[in-house]
Amino acid sequence: MRAVFYDRQGPAAEVLRIGDLPDPVPGPGEVRVRVRYSGISPGDTKKRTGYFNSTMAYPRVIPHSDGSGVIDLVGAGVEPSRAGQRVWVYGAQSYRPFGTAAEYTVVPAATAVPLPDEVDDALAACLGIPGITAHRAVFADGPVAGLTVLVHGALGAVGSMAAQLAGWGGATVIVTVRRRADLAELDGRIARRAVSLDDPRADEQIRQHAPDGVDRIIEVAFSDNVDLDARVAANGAVIAAYASRDPRPRLDFWPMLFDNITIRLLGSDDFPTEAKERAATDLTTAARDGGLAVPIASPLPLARAAAAHDQVDTDNRRRVLLEVDR
Numbered sequence: 001m002r003a004v005f006y007d008r009q010g011p012a013a014e015v016l017r018i019g020d021l022p023d024p025v026p027g028p029g030e031v032r033v034r035v036r037y038s039g040i041s042p043g044d045t046k047k048r049t050g051y052f053n054s055t056m057a058y059p060r061v062i063p064h065s066d067g068s069g070v071i072d073l074v075g076a077g078v079e080p081s082r083a084g085q086r087v088w089v090y091g092a093q094s095y096r097p098f099g100t101a102a103e104y105t106v107v108p109a110a111t112a113v114p115l116p117d118e119v120d121d122a123l124a125a126c127l128g129i130p131g132i133t134a135h136r137a138v139f140a141d142g143p144v145a146g147l148t149v150l151v152h153g154a155l156g157a158v159g160s161m162a163a164q165l166a167g168w169g170g171a172t173v174i175v176t177v178r179r180r181a182d183l184a185e186l187d188g189r190i191a192r193r194a195v196s197l198d199d200p201r202a203d204e205q206i207r208q209h210a211p212d213g214v215d216r217i218i219e220v221a222f223s224d225n226v227d228l229d230a231r232v233a234a235n236g237a238v239i240a241a242y243a244s245r246d247p248r249p250r251l252d253f254w255p256m257l258f259d260n261i262t263i264r265l266l267g268s269d270d271f272p273t274e275a276k277e278r279a280a281t282d283l284t285t286a287a288r289d290g291g292l293a294v295p296i297a298s299p300l301p302l303a304r305a306a307a308a309h310d311q312v313d314t315d316n317r318r319r320v321l322l323e324v325d326r
Contacts, residue, residue, distance in 0.1 A: 085115075
């Protein structure tokens, strides 16, 4: 099979290679997927560069955890009828060496999620890391129907999906962007209550939408926004953070203590299995029902994987895909 791989960490143009590797064979409880699209997330480029001093967990890596395609071979213990089934894939390169940047990928059967006819392959390849992270951020502390949810970074891959999932779940949703000029780029379905963080009265604007405070806060820049979050949070609120610019953030402890604020930190590779499975079910349902819109850049071929990685690091407002099988 044709595949993108790297044997050492470093810049995309220097370490990513494309070549022929042996076709993988599924083991017990696994399926092989002929990949249509391979979805790239910031976590994939961070693994390649050795972000946070990470090292090569395997001597050779085929990157990318997300993707979509068709099951063409099943391992022992998997229902034979799954062969020929359209699926989307998550976690392909989570604690495994070989992901979706190849003509074939092998994954546990449970992480190859049946794909309804209403969901196209490109959208399906975008659901994995950002969708499951967004779902966990929104729903880890229970249903959100009737609650007010504040989503920071609503133009990002996770933030956009979190805002849509919160609305799909029955919440009143407030979103933020970094700059006033960014407001015009918001999708109409999440733009009704939008605030730009460069406005010195951002906290007052949020409070106008949520006079009693915000119940859940989905946070992409914890160190930058924690003081604002504390000012707009309701008593008993949850701040669910999946990123922080400063790895050692400062916070004003006592006001947050008296408001009984919970801080939930989210590392997507290590979510509980049942949380990932619930997220996969809900994401598939929301996508089937038209509840998710994802901006997608023009897919690139395998041969342009290095350019695709650089595109993710430059601007992740549109999801970046490799088109593996036309």
